[in-house]
Amino acid sequence: MAFLADNIGTFVRPAAGRRAALFRERPLNTLTRWALGSVWAIKKGGVAGLGGLARVGLEELMAPDFALPDPEAALAHPPGLAGIVHDLSVETLVAAYSCGLFPFSHLPPLKWWSPPSRAVLFFEDHHFSRTIRAKMREPRYTVTFDRDFEGVIVACAGRRAGRWPLTWITPRIMRAYADLFDAGYAHSFEVWNKAGELVGGGYGVAVGASFSGESQFSLENNTSKIGLTALNYHLARWGYHFDDGKINTPTTHAMGFREIPRTDYLSRLSRAVAAPGKNGRWQVEADLPEIANWQLRPSCGH
Numbered sequence: 136m137a138f139l140a141d142n143i144g145t146f147v148r149p150a151a152g153r154r155a156a157l158f159r160e161r162p163l164n165t166l167t168r169w170a171l172g173s174v175w176a177i178k179k180g181g182v183a184g185l186g187g188l189a190r191v192g193l194e195e196l197m198a199p200d201f202a203l204p205d206p207e208a209a210l211a212h213p214p215g216l217a218g219i220v221h222d223l224s225v226e227t228l229v230a231a232y233s234c235g236l237f238p239f240s241h242l243p244p245l246k247w248w249s250p251p252s253r254a255v256l257f258f259e260d261h262h263f264s265r266t267i268r269a270k271m272r273e274p275r276y277t278v279t280f281d282r283d284f285e286g287v288i289v290a291c292a293g294r295r296a297g298r299w300p301l302t303w304i305t306p307r308i309m310r311a312y313a314d315l316f317d318a319g320y321a322h323s324f325e326v327w328n329k330a331g332e333l334v335g336g337g338y339g340v341a342v343g344a345s346f347s348g349e350s351q352f353s354l355e356n357n358t359s360k361i362g363l364t365a366l367n368y369h370l371a372r373w374g375y376h377f378d379d380g381k382i383n384t385p386t387t388h389a390m391g392f393r394e395i396p397r398t399d400y401l402s403r404l405s406r407a408v409a410a411p412g413k414n415g416r417w418q419v420e421a422d423l424p425e426i427a428n429w430q431l432r433p434s435c436g437h
Contacts, residue, residue, distance in 0.1 A: 150285075150317075157289050158309040203227070206235040206249035206401060215250035223311035225318045232320075232342050233408045235401045237381065241303050253400040254383035258371035260391035261429075263364045271361055271427035276334075277327045278365040280417035284316045285309075287323040287336040291350035304350060312349070315340060322417050326362040328355065335359045337366075339378075345407035346370055347379040360386065365419065368426045376407035 204218030220238045223245075231237065236247045270276070292304035315321035320342060326335035335358025337351030351359040367378055367390075380387045383394055395403075 153285055154310070154313055157285050158306040158313070160306050203231055203234065203236060204247055204249075207397070209249040209251070209397075211251070215248045217247040217249045220245040220247055223307065225314050225320070228311065228315055228340070229318075229320055229342055232340050232345070232347055233404075235397070235404055237347065238308070239303055241301060245307075249397060250382065251397050252394040253397060254380040254387055254392045254394050255400060255403075256367065256378040256380060256387070256390065256392045258367060258375075258377070260393065261364070261367050261371075262389070262391045263360065264389075267357060267360050267364060268427045270357060271364070271423040275329060276358065276361055276423065278362050278419055278423060279325045279327065280366075280369075280419055281316075281322055282325050283333060283336075284313065284321065284323040284338065286333050287325060287338050287352075288312060288350075290333065290336065290352045290354070291338065293352065312338065312340075319415060324362045324366045326358040335362050337362060341375075341412055343408035344375045344410035344412045345377065345379065345404055346375050347381065360390070361423070363390065364429075365421075365423065365426050368429050369417070369420060372420065373413045374410070375412065376403060376410065379404075 201221045206217055209215045209217040217236060220240075223238065228238075231247065235249050238245050239248050240246045288304060288309050292302045292309070312321050316323070316338075321338060321340050323338040324336055325333055328334045332354075334354040335352065337348060337359060339346055339348040341347075348363075351363065353359040370378055378392075379400070380392045383392055
């Protein structure tokens with residue numbers, strides 16, 4: 136998606152002005168997103184879930200309910216649909232992540248989801264290949280946390296080689312998660328090359344000792360894996376219970392994420408949210424060569 140982003144990683148401007156410049160989508164791009172989102176939904180079997188979506192929409196129309204839905208009462212078709220999003224305030228998003236809900240949709244209206252299974256990384260299961268370890272030992276990249284949240288979320292919404300130019304990370308979503316970042320709940324990891332260019336990264340939401348990843352990007356091979364490994368090293372070090380990847384992908388599966396049933400996830404989430412997390416802006420506490428030697432130990436959440 137062609138969001139307006141100039142010199143990501145080096146673009147300096149007061150936060151409000153920078154966000155106004157970056158968090159934009161041209162009308163033509165919005166129409167393109169809706170068209171591709173419709174095709175994507177059909178391709179992924181979305182037609183089978185139209186009945187459930189229509190029922191949820193009708194219920195909202197007849198009796199709008201601004202309370203968060205019950206994550207355990209999510210529909211089977213489409214899998215995990217729990218309700219319609221009315222509010223993306225910091226308070227609502229924190230409450231949603233605390234009970235296992237997250238917003239997602241390529242097409243309006245924005246919806247709450249609670250999938251029947253969740254891809255979760257318990258840190259003793261974390262795996263990274265010899266190739267990644269070798270790259271981390273080379274002086275090629277530097278990883279930071281919370282240095283360029285705006286640049287990361289815009290890059291996550293950008294075009295990916297070999298993929299449809301489709302994103303759910305709209306300007307509305309960008310603004311909502313930037314507010315979460317300002318409030319200390321959203322965090323980013325950034326991977327910089329020797330030239331000081333932002334070439335990989337991702338962001339997610341931390342509540343208590345739980346962390347839910349939202350999106351990642353790579354502009355050079357394996358940079359998101361390097362950044363995610365650095366993030367998971369620190370999450371384990373800080374006593375987080377798990378890294379919630381939501382839906383498993385080939386990348387997360389290879390790194391050790393595994394699916395657990397929703398009931399199991401919600402039980403673990405309840406304990407994690409009640410535990411202390413890492414407050415304030417996050418900072419890297421180990422360099423990449425040290426992280427490359429990470430010896431995994433059982434996490435407190437497994």
